[in-house]
Amino acid sequence: DVKVTQSSRYLVKRTGEKVFLECVQDMDHENMFWYRQDPGLGLRLIYFSYDVKMKEKGDIPEGYSVSREKKERFSLILESASTNQTSMYLCASSLSWTQYFGPGTRLLVL
Amino acid sequence: QKEVEQNSGPLSVPEGAIASLNCTYSDRGSQSFFWYRQYSGKSPELIMFIYSNGDKEDGRFTAQLNKASQYVSLLIRDSQPSDSATYLCAVNGNSGGSNYKLTFGKGTLLTVNP
Numbered sequence: 001d002v003k004v005t006q007s008s009r010y011l012v013k014r015t016g017e018k019v020f021l022e023c024v025q026d027m028d029h030e031n032m033f034w035y036r037q038d039p040g041l042g043l044r045l046i047y048f049s050y051d052v053k054m055k056e057k058g059d060i061p062e063g064y065s066v067s068r069e070k071k072e073r074f075s076l077i078l079e080s081a082s083t084n085q086t087s088m089y090l091c092a093s094s095l096s097w098t099q100y101f102g103p104g105t106r107l108l109v110l
Numbered sequence: 111q112k113e114v115e116q117n118s119g120p121l122s123v124p125e126g127a128i129a130s131l132n133c134t135y136s137d138r139g140s141q142s143f144f145w146y147r148q149y150s151g152k153s154p155e156l157i158m159f160i161y162s163n164g165d166k167e168d169g170r171f172t173a174q175l176n177k178a179s180q181y182v183s184l185l186i187r188d189s190q191p192s193d194s195a196t197y198l199c200a201v202n203g204n205s206g207g208s209n210y211k212l213t214f215g216k217g218t219l220l221t222v223n224p
Contacts, residue, residue, distance in 0.1 A: 026223045032209045040216070041216070042198075042214055042215065042216035042217060043154075043198070043214040045211065046224075048211060050158045050164060050210070058211075061122075061206065090153055090154070094210055096210055097142045097144075097159075097210055098144065098159060099156075099200075099212060100156065101153040101154050101155070102153060103145075103152070103153050103154070
């Protein structure tokens with residue numbers, strides 16, 4: 001079974017803090033993705049990576065950066081958290097088209 | 111801009127009925143189609159994928175694809191209250207290689223009433 005884990009299920013941060021969300025997969029997948037999910041807006045792609053140190057912007061990259069130093073780990077960084085980044089953050093990984101999701105991190109920025 | 115459209119619902123069906131969930135997509139070059147189920151507060155989990163025109167059955171679930179009409183559907187037979195969830199349709203782009211992105215619909219909320 002594919003296993004995708006995320007570092008935290010719930011996180012509360014203050015405006016202006018730097019926030020790190022980590023995602024780890026154990027299936028040697030090349031591709032990893034970060035989404036945010038908000039009511040009425042669906043899943044929106046923030047960034048994805050198709051190889052170590054390779055990344056591409058998704059649909060809403062502003063205010064976020066990513067890091068992929070090892071194949072199994074993909075980190076999402078909020079450089080300076082803002083209240084409009086309060087959301088559910090979902091990581092996914094894939095070998096080709098089929099994506100497998102982690103449990104999600106619900107982030108609240110106060 | 112690739113689009114995937116789903117009726118947001120809620121779709122309400124009685125227990126034991128057939129639930130029919132529909133999805134249309136704009137990119138005629140799309141070749142892979144996915145259905146995910148997402149329970150409230152949880153992450154999406156893959157139910158089925160379909161690549162070829164026609165029907166694909168897996169237990170109580172049947173995915174139907176019509177590429178000419180750019181339409182994919184999910185039928186759930188003998189619906190159970192445990193099927194109550196949001197169902198997401200996802201479609202690939204027409205390029206592979208380093209770009210295995212999916213475009214997701216916003217989901218249809220299904221409620222199965224006992």
